[in-house]
Amino acid sequence: MNSLIRSYGKGLTGIFVTLTAFWLLLLIILPQAFMLDQSLWSIDKDDQLGMKIDRAYSDLGLLEYDAQQATGDTNPAVQEKIDTLKEEIATLEAQETDPPREYGLQNYTRMSSLHFSIFVKSIFYALAVTVLAFAVCYPVAFTIAKLATPQRAALLMLGLIIPYAINELLRVYAWLMILDYQGVINSLLAWMGVVSFADKTWIPFLEYPGSVFVALIYAYVLFMIFPIYNTVETLDKNQLEAAQDLGGSVFLTHWRVVLPHAKPGIAVGCIMTFMLSVGSYSVPQIMTRGKSGDWFSQLIYRQFFETQNWNVGAAYAFSLVLVCLAFILIMMKVFKVGIRDISK
Amino acid sequence: MSTQSNGPGLSGLILKIYMAVFFVYLFAPLLVMSLAAFNSYEYPSVTQWRGWTLHWFGELAQDDRILQGIVNSVLVALGVVGLSLPLGLSGALILTRLQSRYTNVLYAVLVSPLLIPGIILGISTLIFWGRVDVPGGLFLTVLAQSSFIASYSMLLFMARLQRQDRVLEEAALDLGASSFFMFRRITVPFLAPTLITGAVIGFLQSIENYNTTIFAVGGDWTLVTEIGSRFRFGLSPVINVIGVLFVILTVIAATLYTIQKEREKQRRAALG
Numbered sequence: 001m002n003s004l005i006r007s008y009g010k011g012l013t014g015i016f017v018t019l020t021a022f023w024l025l026l027l028i029i030l031p032q033a034f035m036l037d038q039s040l041w042s043i044d045k046d047d048q049l050g051m052k053i054d055r056a057y058s059d060l061g062l063l064e065y066d067a068q069q070a071t072g073d074t075n076p077a078v079q080e081k082i083d084t085l086k087e088e089i090a091t092l093e094a095q096e097t098d099p100p101r102e103y104g105l106q107n108y109t110r111m112s113s114l115h116f117s118i119f120v121k122s123i124f125y126a127l128a129v130t131v132l133a134f135a136v137c138y139p140v141a142f143t144i145a146k147l148a149t150p151q152r153a154a155l156l157m158l159g160l161i162i163p164y165a166i167n168e169l170l171r172v173y174a175w176l177m178i179l180d181y182q183g184v185i186n187s188l189l190a191w192m193g194v195v196s197f198a199d200k201t202w203i204p205f206l207e208y209p210g211s212v213f214v215a216l217i218y219a220y221v222l223f224m225i226f227p228i229y230n231t232v233e234t235l236d237k238n239q240l241e242a243a244q245d246l247g248g249s250v251f252l253t254h255w256r257v258v259l260p261h262a263k264p265g266i267a268v269g270c271i272m273t274f275m276l277s278v279g280s281y282s283v284p285q286i287m288t289r290g291k292s293g294d295w296f297s298q299l300i301y302r303q304f305f306e307t308q309n310w311n312v313g314a315a316y317a318f319s320l321v322l323v324c325l326a327f328i329l330i331m332m333k334v335f336k337v338g339i340r341d342i343s344k
Numbered sequence: 345m346s347t348q349s350n351g352p353g354l355s356g357l358i359l360k361i362y363m364a365v366f367f368v369y370l371f372a373p374l375l376v377m378s379l380a381a382f383n384s385y386e387y388p389s390v391t392q393w394r395g396w397t398l399h400w401f402g403e404l405a406q407d408d409r410i411l412q413g414i415v416n417s418v419l420v421a422l423g424v425v426g427l428s429l430p431l432g433l434s435g436a437l438i439l440t441r442l443q444s445r446y447t448n449v450l451y452a453v454l455v456s457p458l459l460i461p462g463i464i465l466g467i468s469t470l471i472f473w474g475r476v477d478v479p480g481g482l483f484l485t486v487l488a489q490s491s492f493i494a495s496y497s498m499l500l501f502m503a504r505l506q507r508q509d510r511v512l513e514e515a516a517l518d519l520g521a522s523s524f525f526m527f528r529r530i531t532v533p534f535l536a537p538t539l540i541t542g543a544v545i546g547f548l549q550s551i552e553n554y555n556t557t558i559f560a561v562g563g564d565w566t567l568v569t570e571i572g573s574r575f576r577f578g579l580s581p582v583i584n585v586i587g588v589l590f591v592i593l594t595v596i597a598a599t600l601y602t603i604q605k606e607r608e609k610q611r612r613a614a615l616g
Contacts, residue, residue, distance in 0.1 A: 004441040007513055008531075009523030019434035020454075027431075027491035028453060031468035038471050140366055143359060156363075158598055163370050165594035167552050169571050170587040174373030177380060177388060184376055187391035218373070250355055271459065279461020282554045286575055297463055297555075304559065310471065317467045324460050339452050 032321075039108070039314035041101040049096055056089045107315035115299060115316075122296035123323060125209060126278035129216045133224045133273045134266065136217060141228035141265075142258065146237065164222050172286045175215040179205035179287075212287045212295070216277050223272040231265030232258060267335035275324050296320065378591055381584035388581045400581040407582060413567035416482055420557075420566060421550035423486035424493055425543050431490065432497030432542065433535070439498075440505045455499070457492035465491055466559025480562025488560040489550050496549065497542040504538040 005013045060082065067078050111119070144156045163171060178184045186202040189195045195202045205211045235258060243253040259266070277283075284295035294302075296316070303313030332338070376390055381401075384394040404410060435454050439447060457465055469488035470480055478484060512534075516526040532539075554568045561569055567586075574583055 003443075004437065007441075007510075007517070007523065008437075008527055012523060012527055016434040016437050019431050020438050023431040023435065023491070023494055024450075024453060026472075027469075027487060027494070028457060031465075031472035031491075034472040034475060035464075035468040136366070139359060139362055143363055147359070158602070159367055159370065162594055162598055163374060165548065165597070166374065166587065166590045167568060167571070169554055169568055169575075170377060170583070170590060171373065173575070173583065173587070174377035177376050177390070178373060182389070182391065184391060218369070221370075275459060275461055279463050280555065281463050281558060282572065285572070289575070297461075300463060300467070301558070304467065304470075313467070314471060317464055321460055321464055328459060339448060339455075 035314050036318055038311055039318045040105070041103045042106055042311045043099045044102050049092060053089060053092050053096065056085055056092065060085050060089065107312050108319065111316075118294055118299060119296050119316075119319065121293075122278055125213070125295070126274050129213055129277040130270050130274045132213060133217045133221060134270060137221060137224040137269070138228060141225045142232055142254075144225075145229050145232040146235070146240065160222060160225060168219055169282055169286065172215045172219055172283050175211070175218060176206075176286055176289075179211050179214075181206070206287060206289065212284050215283050215287050216280060219280070219283055220273050220276045223276060224269040227265040227268035227272070228262055229265070231262040235261045263335045264337045264341040267331045267337045268341070271328055271331050274327050278323060279320060374587075374591060377584055377587045381581050381588045383581060386580060388579060388584050400585045403580070404582050404585045409565070409570055410567065410582070410586070413565055413570040416564060417551050417566040417568065420482055420485050420489065421547045423482075424489045424550040425546045427486060427490045428494035428497050428546050429539060429542055431494035432499075433501050435494070435498040436501035436505055440502060455495050458495045462492070462553070462555035463559060465489075466556040469560050480560055481564045482561070482566075484560040484562065485557050485564075485566065488556050489553055492556070493546045493549050497546060500538050500542050500545070501535065504535055508534060 004016070008016070063078060063082050063085065067075070067082065140160075144153050144160075148156060176183070180186070181202050181204065182197060183205075185205065186195060186197075189203065190197055239257055239261075240253060243257050248256070279297055280295075281297040281301055284298055285301075288294075297320075300313055300316045300320070303309050303316060379390045380388045382396050382398070383389060383392075384397040384399065385392045439451055439454070442450070466488050469484055469491070473484055473487070474480075512530055513526055516530055517523065521529070552568065554572060557566055558569055558572065565573070571583055571586065574580075
């Protein structure tokens, strides 16, 4: 900090610290803390509350009528009853406007078995997408980094980036058009006479989780390729040649030379792909269109905007954070990389 | 290794075919999507071909919600760039200069928005600002998106600052420049390329964002959330037209970028 003040003076340093504190507290830590808090309480709504209040009001009306009718000295007993009833109404109304919060883990533990199975399923799907994306991307990253001439590598890079400038939703939508009931693939099959639109014997690709996989890999392929490319690129070509000269097969060369070198990149690529897949709302939303089962991200959306249960929604959201955190820690352990190697 | 660029023999051939298939996988969907924008059929399709038309382009020009969505998206993106660049720069300066045990912790927290799902950022922003009665809307969208786009720009600034030669700054101070003057005349010009890259990346990230925005945007909408809601109601080739416009803009930008790079290379070659 002193070095900062020495260079930029107290005024500018103060501004930097304030801005960073704003970012740290108001955009990162406090929102997460409030989300955690929201997930830890629930309101035990008393369904009878409205009726109780109504009944108390009608009792009150009767008593007040009695009190007015009683000419002369007002009955102190009636007056007392009126007062207690008014107090009761006040507490009931306070409960209605600001119901008491019950803290606990109920939002997590009361996850229905259906929702829990979707939660587990989404994690497995995201893991599968990560493994598949790695298998698809590794040869591409290696080719661009080590085999292509510089000009061709630049061209291939451009070819990778261009689809990325097109909006994620539109890219996924393109796959919807291809895999739809009367989409490109089914139309081709119909043209070949394999399926028939009239008999509705088309292949319902969109009802298989595989179609979401294809679109997810397509949507996030760059996040796997770039980190791996960056690490493979720094590998000395002589090491590859040495491995081959010593008689190493292609497989052995990759297994013993390239992969160990690319570890940090692989870890980062897997972390990004897993995180993006497990938390993707857009891709399953577009690809399934409610026809095959929900993904966990869609469940979370429903809790917020359809069932309006923010407490349960926050608990589901925080569960997702924990899953991502666990995945990051496992990857860091397995690949032996530090936090500084991540997100480079 | 042979002189062939794709490696020797059979494995080289397989790799070549693989790369070709991969790039077909990348580009074929875009082709399908673009083609459907020119089909007269009112449901987006390339197989039910009813003849070429530019009708859907006109339809887009009259679609008020989409046009307003574009305006909203640009407003949000400008807000995000204006907020995330100063935040990212401050974070980067502090992290590169701070020598403390807590530097790594601070670093981890500041990059954490990149490592947790976008929907979480939207949800936590919505809950937190809801407590102080700020409802979802374009303002919250700016805040939610900035939380992670600032992390991107911080990483860019950190990479640049690591290559900074601090001698210049010290010399300026020794010669009696005020720290503010030195910052403006030496640090900022040194960081200028990163400021531009950061602004462009931040702008594009913001325009493209869906997963965070859908939770924070409330009753307002951006271009992307409007597209998202069309998938449920009223899917028409107008969406494909937007796709075509994105493709055209991208190709223009990529071409300009390549030309710019070529020129720079030639200029450098001319300088020797």
